[in-house]
Amino acid sequence: MISIDLLQKTAETLMDKAAIEIPDDYLAGLQAAAKSEDGELSSFVLSAMLENYEAAKQDRRAMCGDTGTPRWYVKMGNEAQIDGGPVALEAALRRATANRTDGVPLRPNRVHPLWRTDHNNNVGINAPEIEYGFEPAGSWIDLITVHKGGLFGTDYRMLFPSDGIKGIKRFYLDCLVAFGKRGLACQPAIIGIGLGGGKDTCMVLGKRAACLRVVGDRNPDPRIAELEDELKELGNSIGMGAMGFVGKNMVIDTNIEVGFCHTGGMQMSVHAFCLSSRRAVARVYDDGRVEYRTDPNWFTAYQRRETVEWPADTIEASQ
Template sequence: MAVTDSITEQVLYDIAYEANRRAAIALPVDGVAAFRDAHEHETRTMARFILGQVLENAELAVADDRPMCGDTGLPRYYVKAGNDARIEGGFIGMERAFRQAVADATHDLPLRANRVHPLTRKNAGNNVGVFAPSVDYSFEPDADWLEVTVVHKGGLFGTDYRMLFPADGTDGVKRFLLDNLAAFARRGLSCPPVVIGVGLGGAKDQCVSLSKEAACLRMMGDSHPDPDVAALEQELLELANKTGFGVMGVGGDTTALDVHVEVAYTHTGGLPVAISQFCLAYRRATVRVEADGTFEFRDEPGWFTPYYRREGIDWAREMRPDEMQTRA
């Protein structure tokens, strides 16, 4: 691929600012569809009323050009960089633009200045600080574009981790999900209905990260490409909604709008599992910037590509039976 252009810092600032604006204000299309569906099928009066209010609030936020929730969460970036992407000022320039965009969006929209020093509670007033906003990266072969997703993750409560034994299996995962929902969703602490991300496997940090990405960076209604994982997603979704906790924990048919499970190969001795809940302020915006600086906002975050999941790339060859015997 011939690459001659580079993406300028100004373009990156512009798209980051606009992505923060869109994320804060407008529910993504999959969010609108999921809330409408939940509202249509809700059988309990109070829950149906509240879901109607959520939908009305979403419309008013767009009409008034104001954030959909007074708590605007924690702005963060996910960047998928084409292997051939070229950036003026490099990634350092890009992150400078991203920080400035968060500070300006905090002032202009406004976003609530949520980011504080954890000990002193010092607040710079602009959502910028130590490790803030966070920027996570993934890469894509044969591409020269950048895809930037802004997430304003709410649901301060609702994320948890548990190390299971392999023998606990899917029953252990279900038990953990129920404990997690009882602890947070039942009391409205995570503002349900939520999108639940489940990380299964990997190491502890990877497991927790995967759960957050699963909650925030997949389209509602999609399924994992592995049929076993997809079946577990469906089972967990049905289980979550059988709890009857419902919107804001008032009792209702929809506690979870969707469940996304992401798996990573893990240590043979354990079954790490993490859960993240993405609250009803479902805030996400994605933009693709081409090598010539033109850009387009997209519905799909496009984060979980086959390459990102490392599907089908240069696996080490499998051991022969005689080699396995030697190891044993």
């Protein structure tokens, strides 16, 4: 049984970490970008961002004043049990979100879409989102919080098989160029691409590809991995950099996730994470241990499973 108090305490720590500490994989990616950048203004922007990460950590203040829209991904091992059940967990995550919005402080971004009511705590109707995943073995819970920016850099398009890879590249470039101008996408960022599913699944996969995979990670399908490399390079050959200034770094990495779709279609979504790439992860065990990390490791072999059954002898491979 996993203690609900421990879950809430851990969730509160994660809220702070996500807002304040730039994840190592993204930091290394941005440092490499800063080294290669020769655009005069783009270079200045990247060095200012690197300084900003240091200031945030030293002062324990948020990296960015725009908190985005904090959300939760919960992954449970098949044997995990929560003190109070899933309803208690959801209450704990909502409390953690509200408490640390005030505590860090974060910007209370979440308002009613029509009446603009602001509870000043980032909690409201359907907010924060809580999404779930499961793994075949384990009595732990992974808590992941992502504070992704909310307004620009994301788009969806219904493509068809006849559009092919050329059509994928076109829509990818269209998104980067359109949202890259004036830096609306807060680039250079991790770009997530969803392919297939339905419209909703496609958006979910693309967002998770941007927010739940780390820089340098590759899709296990070698042809998709090759496309990830190709698209990363394509994005960085536009001639645009940070803030839409002349430069060569638009993309820190490109991640693709796929889902089986209607035989006539090839849905595509593009999602830009941002210069603050706010994500934080902890695994909470039933014996009270908590392990913090920055790699969500969401897309396991089990999450990407392709067959009807999940045979017991493959459980080990999923760990």
